[in-house]
Amino acid sequence: MSFFEDIAAALDTEGIESRVHDDTMFVPITSDLEIQFQEIDPHMPAANVYIAAADVDEDDENFEAVLVSVVFSVDDAVATVARHVATDQVVTVLRDLLEGTDERIGDLEFYQDALNANLVRAEVGQNSELQVLVEVIDGLPSAVVQFVAVGESFEDLIDQAIDELWESDGEAQLSEEDRARMFADLSAEVEIATDEVLDLGVFTDFDRLFDVISLAADQAEDWEEQLVPFDESEFEEPDVYDIYGADADDDADLDEEDDDEDDADFEDLDSEEDLDPDDDADENFGTVRDEE
Incomplete structure (x- = not known):
């Protein structure tokens, strides 16, 4: 598919009409305004984007197409059309409000x-x-x-x-x-x-x-x-109470007591004599069990 055919297919998916004549694609925005894409390179997807009056023939001396951007992909082309459609809707709403x-x-x-x-x-x-x-x-x-x-x-x-x-x-x-x-x-x-x-x-x-x-x-x-x-000056700030302060102190005391108990346990272990697990084995070594 050609570049314009890809753009046309993508626009059709968005519910936007378009038509191609020679090397130009026309996308109507309103009854008075349209976007025109003109391919500028035969080997890569690239097109100039123009805004032009839709009800003026190209041969008319009053016809004028204004270059507004250049696109190099289908996504760029669709985004450009969507942006101009949205902008036109904004202008229409503003006009309706003002008038x-x-x-x-x-x-x-x-x-x-x-x-x-x-x-x-x-x-x-x-x-x-x-x-x-x-x-x-x-x-x-x-x-x-x-x-x-x-x-x-x-x-x-x-x-x-x-x-x-x-x-x-x-x-x-x-x-x-x-x-x-x-x-x-x-x-x-x-x-x-x-x-x-x-x-x-x-x-x-x-x-x-x-x-x-x-x-x-x-x-x-x-x-x-x-x-x-x-x-704000008419409203006093509420008093903030440290409802967790007492609990925090209690937790600190408990932690300190646990540390003291751990230290005491280590001291008791140091004072005890080490038990040699081989002593019992030595005492029983050589004992012969009577066989019936």
């Missing part, structure tokens, strides 16, 4: 995190938010869902901290850049200090994911009331 295409989340407005493109947030309850991180975990597209509640108004805490910071400056001259950096650091610290996080799980079934998000939105206010900050 609210599912009616179960129609009342929520998700927005993308400024630092992590795979993280989306939506405000729920009085002062909380749902966070959904969609990414590929162990080769599977997955969504990590958290309910984050803030015990007090975050904006009020920030305003209070800013006022205190301005008052404490005194005669110190800080540039606007320094102030902005200090405010950003302070905001991060306050946010970390006041957030109460409820982990809702990791989901690979995205239909169930939307059910969970819908339920979380309905339960948001109840969860806010129950998620109170945990102050």
Whole structure:
């Protein structure tokens, strides 16, 4: 079998369709996107991997295939396809969340995190938010869902901290850049200090994911009331008693007594005279038993 035939057979086992035309293999990822394998060596298994638009003809001037990797085995080819399929599923779920295409989340407005493109947030309850991180975990597209509640108004805490910071400056001259950096650091610290996080799980079934998000939105206010900050100082550490201490001392005393007894036994043995097992034999030597 040729390299492409081996790849096609392996993809078919995974339930992924493919077709070969001339020296190129086409693997559809979505209706708009496909992976293309092009053999680059007639003697060894090797192929360039391209991502291309599926609905554009090769003769079209707008056609563009982007080289993304090179594979040298069937396993590499299958793994490459699986990775791109998973990535496309991640993008699809993120788009559904941001655009609210599912009616179960129609009342929520998700927005993308400024630092992590795979993280989306939506405000729920009085002062909380749902966070959904969609990414590929162990080769599977997955969504990590958290309910984050803030015990007090975050904006009020920030305003209070800013006022205190301005008052404490005194005669110190800080540039606007320094102030902005200090405010950003302070905001991060306050946010970390006041957030109460409820982990809702990791989901690979995205239909169930939307059910969970819908339920979380309905339960948001109840969860806010129950998620109170945990102050360790309010809980005294339990007294720890050495329940084995007395037994350990007793065992030590017993061991010491056993050692004393052993020493005494050795002394008794040293004081006794050695018995010669041949003495009895010498006394009986020459004794003749009368025969009847």
